[in-house]
Amino acid sequence: MPPSPATARRTDTLALADAQRRDLYFFSLYRVFEAALLALVLFSPAGALIGEPRHPLLGKATTLVYLVAAAALLYWAQRRRALRGQVLVGTTLDILAASLAIHSLPLAAPGIALMLLFNVGAAALILPLRYGLGAGALAGVGVLAEFVWSTLFDADTGRPLAERVMFAVSYLSIAMLTYLLGRQMRESQALAARRGAEVADLAAINELIIRRMRTGVLLVDGEGRIRLANEAALLLLGESEGERDLTRVAPDLARRLRTWLRDGKPDDTPLRFGSEQIEVLPRFARLLAQGDTALVFLDDTSLVSRRAESMTLATLGRFSASLAHEIRNPLAAISYATQLLEESDDINAADRRLLQIIHQQCLRTNGIVESVLGLARRERASAEHVDLAAFARRFVDDYRQTLPPESGSVQVGGEPTPVAAMVDPRHLQQVLTVLVQNALTYGHLPTEPARVTLAVHASTGAPTIDVLDRGPGIPEGARGSLFRPFFTTSEHGTGLGLYIARELCRANEATLDYVSVAGGGSCFRITLPGPHTLLPA
Template identity: 35%
Template sequence: MAGSRPLSAEARVTLWRSLQTFTVTRVVIALVLLLYLGLDLDSGRLRIDPVNAETCIAYAAAAILFALVAARWQRRYLVQLGVQIATDLAAISLLYLASGGMRSGLGILYLFPLAGAAILAPLVLALFSASVATLFLLLESVWQLVLHEREPPLVQAGMYGAAFFACVLLVNRLAARLLGQEELASRRGTDLRVQQSINQIVIADVGDGILVADDEGRIHTGNPAARRMLGLEGKAEGFRLQDVPAFEPVAAAYMAWLSAPGEGAWFETIKPWQEGEGAGGVRGRRDQPVHLKLRFARVDTEGQAGGRSVIFMQDVSAIENQAQQLKLASMGRLTASIAHEVRNPLSAIGHATALLAEDLHGPAEVRLLKIVGDNVARVNRMVEDILQLSRKAQPNGEPVPLAHFLAELKAEFCEIHGLEGDIVWLGEAGDATVRFDPLHLHEVLLNLLNNAVRYASRKPGSIRIFPSSDATGRAELHVQDDGPGITPEVRAHLFEPFYTTSSKGTGLGLYLARELCLNNDAKLDYEYRFDQTALGPRKATGRFVISFLNAK
């Protein structure tokens, strides 16, 4: 034990526990000595050696007393240890003298108290105890020489003394190192517990949802934000994502990432769901859809079985709404001035351009007038979109048979764009009916089809429109093309007003389409779905999905 530096509370507990073990061992040794030295069985009958027996009995009684004191009164550690070692040395010395000195071979018993002192006492006290034992052996040998005038085994006594000092030094150094390692482990354990407490506070208060899942999709833990986003009640653990139909998009994205880990984000939508739709004892409900940005990270388990991954979830619906509100706030202030200051001059420019087109027929003039006319039409379309946005559209919802409605829409769209009929593929709608304002649904689908034809390959079936249903049975309408798809970076701003990646777009089409869907109790979103019939080589394809919340 290092006596120069203060010990921690854990180290002091360890020393007291070791001292109690030392006292119990002393009781056992005292009883063994009583049987070995106090009773003589060589003569064939039991005979008690008075000196050894009395010494052993006294030593055993003292050992029992020391054990009781160390267990009941944990005070004055060094005083108790010093008294015990002194008693050990005294008892062993008496037994050593009574048994004939060096020739008895009992000098080896000194190793017990000396080893205990080396472990439990400071190095100075341990060396002092070894010095006392060595001096006693040397003095006893000299006394034999003076009193009995016979040659004592001085060399053997010296070797015993050297062995005592070597044992004390070695055991003390080992004990000090072990005690230091225990203190270090205790400090590391304390730091780890503090760090775990901090992590729990941070994870509990962070706004992003965090789930810990294994390779089978089983959730092991989750923070309150994750439970709130998924609509779970109680603990978010002990179930598989695949067992809950509403969580199927998250499970599919997670499994796809496991098969091909990499950087990037996934955008998925959790539809409304009610308690009892999943397995695994999942409880909860969600009344509104939530759009999530998913990121995945692998936990480094250093080759251990049962790998873990962390699923980070961010509710981007609030971010999108906030961005839209900021843009709409500024747009609202511009609407009035645009209506009066831009629309009238724009009409005059368009009228003048039409008059010039009647008189000018040269190729250069026609090209320039066409440029002017196209840009006038573009600005006028932007003004109309802004004015329509400022006037809240009032829905006139009525049952719409999808089969007939989509057939008419396809014919009109192909005629406008001069497309072959097999380019747009319609899925089997059957007798599916949704409640929607027909004019609003027509405008929404035309907007989505205009975007699709811009990026599609125009091969047969390159644009698909088909009804479907989500995991909870609610009706959906999918619009998909075989184009390159929308990147996650663009997807994050897709429905923001005035955001566009096209030089000919206004950035208001998709925003207006989503607003019209919301006015009709529907939801428009861009989702990544995993299916074997996906267009092109990709199994995870993006498509626009209209979810009819009031129909199944």
């Protein structure tokens, strides 16, 4: 997607400003060289090669002032301020110094006039056309005024008038020529900068697409070394501690790639990778028609069965949603009738207790219906860049507003530094709500209030959020069934909270796991994908 016109104009303006600053710096450096050359002529024995100056005192004073001013202008150019003003002041100083130097050193007048030609051209290269032509005209007036001065007061101009006129015409011509050349250069540079920004945007989009692909992608050179790999490929091949040799990472895949490069015949037999022996079907494509660098696409065949399972669950979800709506109507009637009966004075204590049980079970059944509806309405993840530390702080601040003091406390552990991740903020909010609510309900000892801590960090390079409590922990026998739907160890639970939380994590390509904590307590760890679009192999 190309950048907007405003972005393109801003890019062009920045590129133009940088180019003009760079040109001004070299222009100022050349001015220092000119002043140093004049000083060499007037203050060293080398000046005898040119001849004696007509006005030694004027020449030396002009040279010293010009040298100091040139150094000051060079310092000013490095301050990156008032670019147009610097060029106008510097060009006026160049013309004045050149006119005085020509008057003092008539034998060196052609050389000084030629050096001024570069100053005029450089000014026209940076300034708009009217200022550039003005600088050329001022330089022409300067050399002609020096000729009149010499004729009136020295009676010896040293050079004919025709030469001065030709220099004046040359100043105007070079100003026009360098302006046109500079405009063409600036337009070309701005176009190159704009195209570079577009290419960078397209590269970022392509990398993001490759990163979000469920198909594993490897870039393998002719020597069998992995140059790039997306997250799906790394998950399929398994962590190899930075190993880049495909032969060591996946020997069977390396052999099949060599066979394909030699014969060009595909093999549709799946390969098994990793400790879980996942079946993967590799496909190959040459990056260049005549090269050995190849793109390797790894298709997880289990995704087909997962898609079929997802379709089944989706159908079941729609059915459950419609069934849940039908259940809620009589359930609401039963709950309302129970509440009316509880208000009657003719109900004895035993019957009132039965009504309370009916009411509690109605509430529990309604909770199950709400969970099923929430699972059926779940939207697809829209991942975006999120600072987990800031998100955790906002979540805790919002949660505390609705948390009764007797329920316990929720806090963010330590001073978390910014940790970036790719996740749907709505889904992350729902997952944290489930985990924190479970921790407040079950994660405390009978005689102590619940204390829940959210810890944000980067575990092995991956953005991670830990939800920790100080409770008795989860029994060993129940850990394997924690995330199964409708599994609960409480008579008041629905058994859908952790299941929905894990499903939401999977929708964001994240993981939700239970981690044992030494010394008591529980920890539910959310490991999210990082913000980098392509991971190094």
